[in-house]
Amino acid sequence: MKLHIRHVTHYKFDTPVKRLIQSHRLTPADHEGQKVLEWSVSCEGAIRGSSFLSGAGDYTETVCVQxxxxxxxxxxxxxxxxxxxxxxxxxxxxxxxPSAYLRPTQQTQPDAAIRSLAETAVEGLDVSAGLDRAHALAAAVNDAIAYVSGETEPATTAAEALAGGKGVCQDHTHVLMSAARWVDMPARYVTGYLYSDANGQAHGESHAWAELYVDGLGWVGFDAANRCCPNDLYVRLGSGLDAQDAAPIRGLIEGQATEDLTAKVVVTDVAQQQ
Structure with a gap:
């Protein structure tokens, strides 16, 4: 299918900042599951700096606003x-x-509960049954964490999210990654867009899911929040060791200011618009 995406991110500062520098990973890369037909990233008044394709295959560009x-x-x-x-x-x-994605981060450090969830999920499954183990881990995370907005924060760790039993896609993804790494499966955080969720509801935000490395297949996506693997409803942007590492926008400001961030995502099926 053909998906049209419009993603607007707005930063407002309580005090004018002298300068802002950002790193953008906002352009999807082509692969067998997606082909970019047209794409633009604009920021009024920004000076575009260097751009490159990272070792992880993500398009990255630096911009500066004076x-x-x-x-x-x-x-x-x-x-x-x-x-x-x-x-x-x-x-x-x-x-x-893939082995680079075995190390935990502060947000994905497994505690006793995550270790227990991981070991229980793959119990009885041979190490060679990598795909079965990955599906079992994703299902266990979905069972353990109810999708509820407003219960967690961007800084919430995987251990905290599992203990609370509620969270959003970031939390499901962090817990799945943490559990997978504990049983020696490389795992990474993926950012992107989703046309509609498991209930067919339009998704008005950016989305996140995990990719686990399965011998013989390579990287395989698992959206634990929606209990499925990414399909043609998904557009992949980039990846990292956790949500912070994979963030589509990262930056620094010069000056003392508090920012207010709002974002809106609209994903539409081109065929339905014609």
Missing amino acids: GPAEDIEIVVEGTVETQDCAGVLRGHREKVL
Whole structure:
């Protein structure tokens, strides 16, 4: 299918900032499951710096906004043709070894509860049955954490989310990654867009899911929040060791200011608009 995405991010500062520098990972890469037909990233008044394809296969660009600036708006818009590859990431150019994604981060450090969840989920499954083990881990996370907005914060750790039993896609993804790494399966955090969730409801935010490395298949996506593997309803942006590492926008400001961030995502099926 062809999906059109419009993603607007707005930063407002209580005091004008002297300068703002950001790193953008806002352009999806082509692979077997998606082909970018058109895409643009705009930020009024920004000076575009270097751009490159990272070792993980993500397009990255640096931008700078010279102040004084009270607010900035980043508009992402484009169309991507997608197809269902059963979650398997094929044809994606990258150089980072899967083993690099075995190390935990502060947000994905497993505690006793996560270790127990992981060991119980894969109990009785042979190590060679990598895909079965990955599905079992994703199902266990979905069973353990109810999808409820407003119960967690961006800084919530995997251990805290599991203990609370409620969370959003970031929390499901962190817990799944933490559990997978504990049983020696490389796992990474993926950011992107979702046309509709498991209930067929339009998704008005950016989305996140995990990719687990399965011997013989490579990287396979698992959306534990929706209890499925990514299909043609998904557009993949980039990846990292956790939500912070994979963030589509990261930046620094010069000056003392508090920011107010709002974001809106609209994903539409091009065929339904014609």
